[in-house]
Amino acid sequence: MKHSVDEISGQHQLEKLNNCALSFNFYSPTRLIFGDEASLQAAGELNDLGARKTLLVTDKTLAQTEVFKAIFSSFADNGYASPIVFDSVPPESNLLCVHEGLRLAKKFGCDSIMSVGGGSVLDTAKAIDICLSLDGDILEFQGINNLPGKLKPMLAIPTTAGTGSEVSMVALIKDEAGEKLLYASKYLAPDIAVLDPGLIVSLPPRLTAGTGFDAITHAIEAFTAKYNQSPLVKFYCLEALKLLFENLPIAYRQGENKDARALCLLASCMAGIAFTNTGVGVVHALAHTIGAKHCTHHGMTNAVILPYGMEFNLPEAASQYAEMARYLKIGSPDLDELALAQALIKKIRDLMVEVNLPKSLKELGISDLDKGSIEDLGFHALTDPAIMFNIKDVAQEDLCSIIKRTC
Amino acid sequence: MPAFANQKELVTIMIALWEAIKADPKMSDDLLKSKLCVQFRYRDPEGIITVDCSDGEDMKISSGDSELKPDIEMSMRGDVAHDFWTGRLGAPAALLTGKIVSRGPTPKALALLPVIKPAFAIYTKVYDDFQKAPVV
Numbered sequence: 205m206k207h208s209v210d211e212i213s214g215q216h217q218l219e220k221l222n223n224c225a226l227s228f229n230f231y232s233p234t235r236l237i238f239g240d241e242a243s244l245q246a247a248g249e250l251n252d253l254g255a256r257k258t259l260l261v262t263d264k265t266l267a268q269t270e271v272f273k274a275i276f277s278s279f280a281d282n283g284y285a286s287p288i289v290f291d292s293v294p295p296e297s298n299l300l301c302v303h304e305g306l307r308l309a310k311k312f313g314c315d316s317i318m319s320v321g322g323g324s325v326l327d328t329a330k331a332i333d334i335c336l337s338l339d340g341d342i343l344e345f346q347g348i349n350n351l352p353g354k355l356k357p358m359l360a361i362p363t364t365a366g367t368g369s370e371v372s373m374v375a376l377i378k379d380e381a382g383e384k385l386l387y388a389s390k391y392l393a394p395d396i397a398v399l400d401p402g403l404i405v406s407l408p409p410r411l412t413a414g415t416g417f418d419a420i421t422h423a424i425e426a427f428t429a430k431y432n433q434s435p436l437v438k439f440y441c442l443e444a445l446k447l448l449f450e451n452l453p454i455a456y457r458q459g460e461n462k463d464a465r466a467l468c469l470l471a472s473c474m475a476g477i478a479f480t481n482t483g484v485g486v487v488h489a490l491a492h493t494i495g496a497k498h499c500t501h502h503g504m505t506n507a508v509i510l511p512y513g514m515e516f517n518l519p520e521a522a523s524q525y526a527e528m529a530r531y532l533k534i535g536s537p538d539l540d541e542l543a544l545a546q547a548l549i550k551k552i553r554d555l556m557v558e559v560n561l562p563k564s565l566k567e568l569g570i571s572d573l574d575k576g577s578i579e580d581l582g583f584h585a586l587t588d589p590a591i592m593f594n595i596k597d598v599a600q601e602d603l604c605s606i607i608k609r610t611c
Numbered sequence: 612m613p614a615f616a617n618q619k620e621l622v623t624i625m626i627a628l629w630e631a632i633k634a635d636p637k638m639s640d641d642l643l644k645s646k647l648c649v650q651f652r653y654r655d656p657e658g659i660i661t662v663d664c665s666d667g668e669d670m671k672i673s674s675g676d677s678e679l680k681p682d683i684e685m686s687m688r689g690d691v692a693h694d695f696w697t698g699r700l701g702a703p704a705a706l707l708t709g710k711i712v713s714r715g716p717t718p719k720a721l722a723l724l725p726v727i728k729p730a731f732a733i734y735t736k737v738y739d740d741f742q743k744a745p746v747v
C-alpha cells in the first residue's frame with residue numbers, strides 16, 4: 205500500500221514523539237479560560253477561589269481603555285466588591301513599583317491579585333503576591349524553588365500574545381542597580397489565566413510582530429532545550445509554531461481579525477507552557493542582556509537574534525529543526541536533515557520580512573557596538589540563566605560571535 | 612542505597628572535594644573572582660558546607676552552622692548532590708524539577724558551573740577513595 209507524503213510525515217512525527225524519554229516531569233498548574241469577552245468572567249472566577257478584595261494590577265495606558273474599564277465594572281456588575289486598581293507598572297518592572305503595589309494591597313486588605321497587561325504587569329503582580337502572601341522582603345524570596353508555599357489567589361489576563369507569563373512560573377524584576385532579579389517557583393504560576401482575544405485586537409502591528417516572535421522563540425528554544433523534554437512539550441511547541449506561522453502575518457496585517465488574534469494568543473500560551481517546563485536558550489540569554497543594556501523591545505530583540513542563534517545551534521539541533529520543518533511542511537520532505545533545518549531558518553527570516561521586523565541590531569537602533577561593548581554583552585549573557593538550558597554548550601566567544609553577526 | 616551513609620560521610624567527602632578545588636589554582640582563582648559566599652544545605656543526611664570567597668583572596672571552607680550570611684543558599688538531598696557531582700544530574704534539570712532549591716541571586720552561582728567542571732572527576736575519586744578506606 206502506498207502512503208502519501210503527509211501520512212509518512214505524520215508517521216514520522218509519531219515515531220519521533222515515541223522516541224522522547226518516556227520518563228518525564230511536566231507541570232502546568234494554571235487553569236485556562238479562553239474566549240471572546242472571557243475577561244468579564246474573571247471577577248466570578250476569583251470569587252470562586254475565595255477572593256473578596258482584589259488588587260487589580262495594570263499600566264497607565266491600559267487603565268484608560270474601554271476594555272479595562274469593562275473588566276473593572278464587571279466586578280460590581282456581578283455583585284462583587286470593586287477591585288483596587290494599581291496602574292503604576294512601568295514597561296520594565298522594578299522593586300519600587302512592587303513595593304508601591306504591595307503598600308496599596310495591604311492598605312485595602314486585598315486577599316487576591318489580578319493582572320491585566322503585558323509581561324511586565326504580570327511579573328509585577330506575581331512579585332506583589334509573593335510579598336503579600338509570605339509577608340517578607342521581596343529580596344528574601346529571590347531564587348529558584350525558593351517559595352515555601354502557595355500564594356494568594358492570582359488571575360492573569362495577558363494583553364499581548366507573546367510572553368507566556370500568564371502560565372509561566374517565573375518573574376523578573378529589576379533592582380535599584382538595574383539588575384534583573386529572578387523569581388522562579390511552581391507557586392508563581394497564576395491559578396487562572398484568562399485568554400480573551402478581544403483584548404489584543406488593538407495591539408499595533410509592530411508590537412503584534414514583536415510579541416509574536418517572542419512566542420516563536422519560546423517554542424523553538426523549548427523544543428530544542430537540553431533538559432526535561434517530553435512528548436507534551438514537543439506537542440505544545442509544534443502546535444504553537446503551526447498556529448503562529450499561519451496566523452501571525454494575518455494578525456499583523458488585519459489587527460481586527462479576531463480568529464487570527466485568538467490563535468496567536470493560544471499559541472503564545474502553549475509556547476509559554478512548553479518553556480516553563482524546559483527553559484529557553486542562547487537567543488533569550490542574549491535578548492535579555494541586550495534589552496537590559498539598550499532598552500530594546502524583548503520580542504523584537506529575540507527576532508533579530510533568532511536566526512543567528514539557530515545557526516549557532518545547528519550542529520546539535522539539526523534533527524530537531526528538521527522535525528519542526530516536517531511538521532510545519534516547510535521544505536520538501538525528501539530533503540536531508542540539514543537542508544530541512546536550513547529551510548526552517550530561512551522560513552523564519554522570510555516571516556520576519558513579512559511582518560517588517562528589524563533584521564539586525566542596527567535596524568533595532570543599536571549601531572555603536574565596538575569590540576569592548578560586544579565582549580561586555582557576551583560576558584553578561586553568559587551569566588543569564590537561560591544559557592544553561594541551551595542545547596549546545598556556549599562560551600563567551602560564541603556569544604560575541606553571534607552578536608557580531610547580528611550587527 | 613543512599614549515596615551517603617550518614618552526616619559524617621557526607622561532610623567529610625564534601626569538605627575533601629572543596630579542599631581539592633581550592634588547591635587547583637585555575638578553579639580557585641575563578642571562584643575567588645566571583646566574591647560569592649555560597650552555602651550548601653543538605654538533608655538525608657543533614658549537613659551544611661559553606662564556601663566563602665567573599666574577600667576575593669582566600670577561599671574559606673567550613674561545615675556546620677555558620678555566622679556568615681551567604682549570598683546564595685543551595686538546598687538539596689544528599690543523593691541529589693551525589694548525582695550532580697557524578698554528572699548524572701545537571702543543575703539546570705535539578706532546578707527545573709524542583710530537586711534543588713536556591714535562594715539569592717542564583718544566576719551568579721550558575722555562571723560558575725563551567726568553572727568547576729574539572730571538579731567532577733575529582734569528586735568521583737574523593738568519593739571512591741572514601742568508600743575504599745578501611746572502616747575504623
